[in-house]
Each structure stands twice: as C-alpha cells, then as structure tokens.
Amino acid sequence: MNNKSWKDYIVYQIYPRSFMDSNGDGIGDIHGIISKLDYVKSLGVDIIWLSPVYQSPNYDNGYDISDYEAINPDYGTMEDMDLLLKEAEKRDLKIIMDLVINHTSSEHEWFKKSCENDPVYRDYYIWKDKPNNWTSFFGGKAWDKYGDQYYLHLFAKEQVDLNWHHPKVMDEVQKIMKYWLDKGIFGFRCDVINIIFKSSLDNGRKRIILTGREHYHQQEGMHQILKTLRQEVLNKYETFTVGETVMVTPKQANDLIYPEKTELDMIFSFEHMETDQFNNKWFRTKFKPKKFMKVITKWQNEVYWNANYFENHDQQRIVSRFANEAFRKYSAKMFATLLIGLKGTPYIYQGQEIGMTNGDFKEMSEFMDVETHNIYALAKKLGFSKKRRFKMMLKSSRDNNRTPMQWTKDGGFTQGTPWLKQNSNTKTINVEAQEADQNSILNYYKKMIELRNHEETLVHGDYQFISMKKNVLVFERTYAKKTLVIVCNMNDTDRKFLNQHHGKLLMTNYQEMSNLKLKPYEARIYLKEI
Numbered sequence: 001m002n003n004k005s006w007k008d009y010i011v012y013q014i015y016p017r018s019f020m021d022s023n024g025d026g027i028g029d030i031h032g033i034i035s036k037l038d039y040v041k042s043l044g045v046d047i048i049w050l051s052p053v054y055q056s057p058n059y060d061n062g063y064d065i066s067d068y069e070a071i072n073p074d075y076g077t078m079e080d081m082d083l084l085l086k087e088a089e090k091r092d093l094k095i096i097m098d099l100v101i102n103h104t105s106s107e108h109e110w111f112k113k114s115c116e117n118d119p120v121y122r123d124y125y126i127w128k129d130k131p132n133n134w135t136s137f138f139g140g141k142a143w144d145k146y147g148d149q150y151y152l153h154l155f156a157k158e159q160v161d162l163n164w165h166h167p168k169v170m171d172e173v174q175k176i177m178k179y180w181l182d183k184g185i186f187g188f189r190c191d192v193i194n195i196i197f198k199s200s201l202d203n204g205r206k207r208i209i210l211t212g213r214e215h216y217h218q219q220e221g222m223h224q225i226l227k228t229l230r231q232e233v234l235n236k237y238e239t240f241t242v243g244e245t246v247m248v249t250p251k252q253a254n255d256l257i258y259p260e261k262t263e264l265d266m267i268f269s270f271e272h273m274e275t276d277q278f279n280n281k282w283f284r285t286k287f288k289p290k291k292f293m294k295v296i297t298k299w300q301n302e303v304y305w306n307a308n309y310f311e312n313h314d315q316q317r318i319v320s321r322f323a324n325e326a327f328r329k330y331s332a333k334m335f336a337t338l339l340i341g342l343k344g345t346p347y348i349y350q351g352q353e354i355g356m357t358n359g360d361f362k363e364m365s366e367f368m369d370v371e372t373h374n375i376y377a378l379a380k381k382l383g384f385s386k387k388r389r390f391k392m393m394l395k396s397s398r399d400n401n402r403t404p405m406q407w408t409k410d411g412g413f414t415q416g417t418p419w420l421k422q423n424s425n426t427k428t429i430n431v432e433a434q435e436a437d438q439n440s441i442l443n444y445y446k447k448m449i450e451l452r453n454h455e456e457t458l459v460h461g462d463y464q465f466i467s468m469k470k471n472v473l474v475f476e477r478t479y480a481k482k483t484l485v486i487v488c489n490m491n492d493t494d495r496k497f498l499n500q501h502h503g504k505l506l507m508t509n510y511q512e513m514s515n516l517k518l519k520p521y522e523a524r525i526y527l528k529e530i
C-alpha cells in the first residue's frame, strides 16, 4: 500500500531509557535509537511512539517534564533530536511524542514561579488552603503542602496538576504542540488525557482507589479542550493522535474519537488489561481468555476505531502474564496473530516482538519505579507481609516491562551498567539470535506486519466473533469478497479442532499441523474468497 492513510499505520513504542545506550552510561539515549532505526524499519512498522525525552528530573522517568522544549541530557541534545527526526524521515518512519499536559514536574519554571506567588504563574496550578479527600494514582493523598497552601498532584508529589481553568495554560500547551509539529513530529500520545479538567474541588465519594475521580474523570471541559487543540493546532498539520484514557467505556471512547478529526483519532482503553485483576492491578487473578475476549469483542463491536495493545511501559510482559512461560515461543506468536488480526491500530511495545519476559528481580532495591516503591510502602502500612508485598511487585511492577532491550546474548544494550537490571535470559532471548532464525518470534511479527500491510481485509474488514469454546477463539474479518478466519488456541494444552474452514492457510505458528487438533497456543489464519 502506498499512500497510506491513518488507519493503515502500525505503531512501535520506544521507551528511550531502556532501548539502546550509545555512550556507556547505562541509560538508553537518542543516538542509541538512531543506531537502531534500521532495525525498527525492518519490522515493517510506520510510526514510532517515543516515550518522553523532554527535560525532566525523572521522578517518573520523564512523565514529569520540567521543560517541554528541551531534551533531557541523559538522552542527548536538541541537535540529536533533530538528527533523529531527519534519520527517521529518511527511512519513511514517522515519530509521535508523548504530550503530558495533566501535570508538569515540580521543577518546571512555571511551578517554581507559582510557588513564589508570581501573579502570572500562581494559577497555572491548583492551590487550596485545605486539602480535600482525593487520593492519587500512585497511592496516598493527592495534595502536598508548599508555603501555606496545598497543591494538587494526581500522581507523584513531583507531578503537579495544571489548572486547565486558566486560559494561559491553554496558550502554553498550544505553543508546545506547534513547536514540535513544526519540527516535523507526526503527532502525540496524550497522557491521561481524560482526567485533565477538574470540574470542582469538592470532596469525593470514598472509594478504595481514586477517591474524588467523579470530579475530574471524563468531564465536558475535557472535550472542550480537545476540540480547541484540534481546531487551533492539530488541524493545521497532518497528524496522528492517540489519547490515553483511564477508566473509559466504549461510549466515552466514541465521544472522544467520532466524528473523525474533531478530538482524538483513537484512544487506549484499559478494560481488557483489567480482566486479570481484582479491584486493582496489585491484586492479580488468573488470566481468563474468555473474559479477556469478551471485553475485546465488546470494544471491537462498539467502538469506531480501536488502539489495540497488550503491552506498554506501564504493563507486564504478555508471555509471562497471559500465558504459561514454558510455551513462550508459541504464545508470543499467538498474541501477535490476535493483536494484528484485530480491527484497529496495532501498537507493539519494544521487546514484545522477541517475546521478552517479565524481569527477574530478586529484591526491592532492584526496582526503580516510583509507583512500585510508593505502593510497596503503602502495602506495608496496610499490614501486608514483606513476602506478600514483594510478590505483588514481582507480578505487577511496571519495571517488568522496562528492563533493557535484549539485543544480543550479552545484552547489547550498554557497555556500562544498565540503569535497571538486565534480564539474565538475554542469553537465549535476543534480537541477534532471532534475526538468524527463520522461525523466531521476531520473524513471525514481521510476517504478521507484512500481512497487514498488504491485506486490506486486516485493516478495513469487519470484526466478527465466531466462537470461544474451551478457550479456543475463532473470529473473522471480512472485506469486499474476502474473509480471514483467525483461530487462536489460548490454552497451554492441545484442543480438539475440526477444520471446517476450507480456506487457504495464510499464517501458522507451528511447522506441523493437524486437521484434528490444535497444539498449545497454536494460531492460524485462513483466507476464504467468496
């Protein structure tokens, strides 16, 4: 497909800190990314979503920005960033960046001046004489004191919520967006975009998590902000936008993305990622394929256009989380078939394409994530035993997905000591080995991506759920005169399977196949022409 339109694109997410280090300080950087652009291109993807590289004190790995028009020296300079844009363009790769506008770092000039009571900046943030009862995403109170007032932070106390009632905030954000779009970036992944507008600062109804959320979640004011950003900025460029929206329903998703080009292009939802938890992500339950697919089917059926993902920098590795690790080689490919087989834009997170596993952390000091440590402390207060708490972190810590990218059997990420422990299984799970192996997970991803790039049915075809019996999923995608039948065995055991889909076999993750059964995590795609 030449002349691609936005629905054709496939996105690859790079978490810069963990992707590739070029100077041996143990931290991934922009030159590292440039050195791996040919690799990214070889996957067949179109867009790189670059997690934050802006100047930041890094309390939350860049999601706490202290200057939106400067680069974090850990990652390089603005010249390096310009070079990255140029090198990406040469390869016909587009780059979208994170737009974090719910909060800034507490070290941002605006906040410093706000703290000094500067009349221009005081109201950029949300101040109150007395805190209300709201709680934060990372556990504990959502207010901290500075001087004689309290400021709101829905995440860490170093991430201060902006006051979107103040017109100057809108002006500043428009200026930032234009700055980057003029540089040639293709759009934004808008961080926690559906909580930016606080309708009131009244006490919230008491809840186990996020007391207060009815005052800021999915408010009409947010739609107004997005419409303004669309008209004043985005529509003046060719752009691609995806919003991260927490606790969102299909109806709310449609309100954000339809009609096209009025607010966002698509949104990341969480409902499917919450099917293996009880109340919140620290209480993980067994993965239930049926429950998972019920949610996915609902979103496929009800939402105009989905942003499909199973991993990102906040989640855990699917081969560890949703499958039996012993069958990693097969489950990774089965999930690739599902992800790219669904209707919507596929998002692949670095390392997912080689089937990286959760980290092999042995003690708390090996974790670096602010949320992990905050929740660990909170769980202690709540009386959970040390062993139990550590187990919770092992399962649900975001650091599971942030371990350094596994390039070679020795790691290949850095010449120095990585900022976060490298998984020791890089000996067997790495890019180099998989590039050389025809049947690797990596080569399977490439084939699936190529299939989507050439088969319109995968882009435009309707989604039709056929069946889910004994955790064997069958669904179809139909467009014009073609139907693709996608079969996924989501079990770690064999399943009986009568092949009634007398079509041509397009994809499979096993070399030998039976007409009577499916092997563990076996996946197939058949093509039927009518």
Ligand code: ISL
Pocket (backbone or CB within 6 Å): 060, 063, 064, 100, 137, 155, 191, 192, 244, 246, 281, 313, 314, 315, 371, 398
């Ligand atoms: O991972 C989570 C906590 O368990 C999510 O609730 C996450 O905090 C939420 O999806 C918002 O994530 C985004 O904004 C955060 C940042 O820490 C995440 O990395 C980012 O993806 C604050 O900017």
Ligand code: CA
Pocket (backbone or CB within 6 Å): 021, 022, 023, 024, 025, 026, 027, 028, 029, 074
């Ligand atoms: Ca570095």
